[in-house]
Amino acid sequence: MLKNTSIEISEKNNLKEKIQKLCKEKNAVIMAHYYQPNDIQDIAHFVGDSLALAQWAKQTNADIIVVCGVHFMGETAKILSPGKKVLIPDLNAGCSLADSCPADKFEEFIRQYPGYKVISYVNTTAAVKALTDICVTSTNARKIVEQFPSDAKLIFGPDKNLGDYINSTTGRKMILWNGACHVHEQFSLEKILELKAQYPDALVLAHPECKKPVLMVADFIGSTQALLNYATQSEKRRFIIVTESGVIHEMKKKNPGKEFIPAPPIDSSCGCSECNFMRLNTMEKLYNCLLNEQPEILIDETLRRKAEKSILQMLEMS
Numbered sequence: 001m002l003k004n005t006s007i008e009i010s011e012k013n014n015l016k017e018k019i020q021k022l023c024k025e026k027n028a029v030i031m032a033h034y035y036q037p038n039d040i041q042d043i044a045h046f047v048g049d050s051l052a053l054a055q056w057a058k059q060t061n062a063d064i065i066v067v068c069g070v071h072f073m074g075e076t077a078k079i080l081s082p083g084k085k086v087l088i089p090d091l092n093a094g095c096s097l098a099d100s101c102p103a104d105k106f107e108e109f110i111r112q113y114p115g116y117k118v119i120s121y122v123n124t125t126a127a128v129k130a131l132t133d134i135c136v137t138s139t140n141a142r143k144i145v146e147q148f149p150s151d152a153k154l155i156f157g158p159d160k161n162l163g164d165y166i167n168s169t170t171g172r173k174m175i176l177w178n179g180a181c182h183v184h185e186q187f188s189l190e191k192i193l194e195l196k197a198q199y200p201d202a203l204v205l206a207h208p209e210c211k212k213p214v215l216m217v218a219d220f221i222g223s224t225q226a227l228l229n230y231a232t233q234s235e236k237r238r239f240i241i242v243t244e245s246g247v248i249h250e251m252k253k254k255n256p257g258k259e260f261i262p263a264p265p266i267d268s269s270c271g272c273s274e275c276n277f278m279r280l281n282t283m284e285k286l287y288n289c290l291l292n293e294q295p296e297i298l299i300d301e302t303l304r305r306k307a308e309k310s311i312l313q314m315l316e317m318s
């Protein structure tokens, strides 16, 4: 048993070294979202939320960007860095929220509201971004919406929970597309309340993609990065984390003395809430993708240019 474990550790170290060597040889950078498996977060050159990944993708001097996240994050990197090769370890790493907003249906929806500005969460396909005036992430959504006049006619898509939360915090009445993330919608209010009763000293930190009843019991609501910052700055020692549990890895690294409890989903007893798309990426796939320079994210240039405007507008306003 002990022997097997040490073989596994040496294989893992081997793979890690091979990935690092390929990165040097090919001038490649690895960017990972906080929802990635721990070993991928540990080897990445940059770890961040969706806004930070977009900003880094625009700035890097690397020839190859490996986006360890989901497809729309790879697309965002490619849109902002068309001259670079953008790779993703598993092309099937999609997003239920992006899938809940097909471009043709979104276009029909927008047509019903002439004169409205279209704001889209970055969790969308390039085709939806091309229909969008300005993108937002959960980190900058409120700040950007508040830059519009209070009576501005706005459409917000695709996340109805985030849109509803921004409406309630800004007093806006944005028209919302009816989309959601299957991970954040799955958190169980009952189980969170049970945890709160069990640990009365714990603070509940929730992502705004969660449903309203869950947000109503949260002590703090924010993007992945905001939750991390809040937990780090807080004097409290225990937190119930209501977002994808991958972020707990960085929370623990930054706060070794604090306890982080993943909020449980409705229909699972495992106590963890992992995004099955995010978790498709593995160290083996990361290695193969660097070695073979595949799978690559490619976008039609006309579509890229249209989609780029809405992201650049976001970067300017964040």
Ligand code: 13P
Pocket: 048, 049, 050, 051, 123, 137, 138, 139, 181, 209, 223, 224, 225
């Ligand atoms: P942020 O990275 O903006 O917090 O978004 C969370 C998310 O669901 C990404 O897929």
Ligand code: SF4
Pocket: 035, 070, 094, 095, 096, 097, 098, 123, 181, 182, 183, 184, 244, 275, 276, 277, 278
């Ligand atoms: Fe998409 Fe939800 Fe997974 Fe984020 S957690 S990538 S929004 S499915």
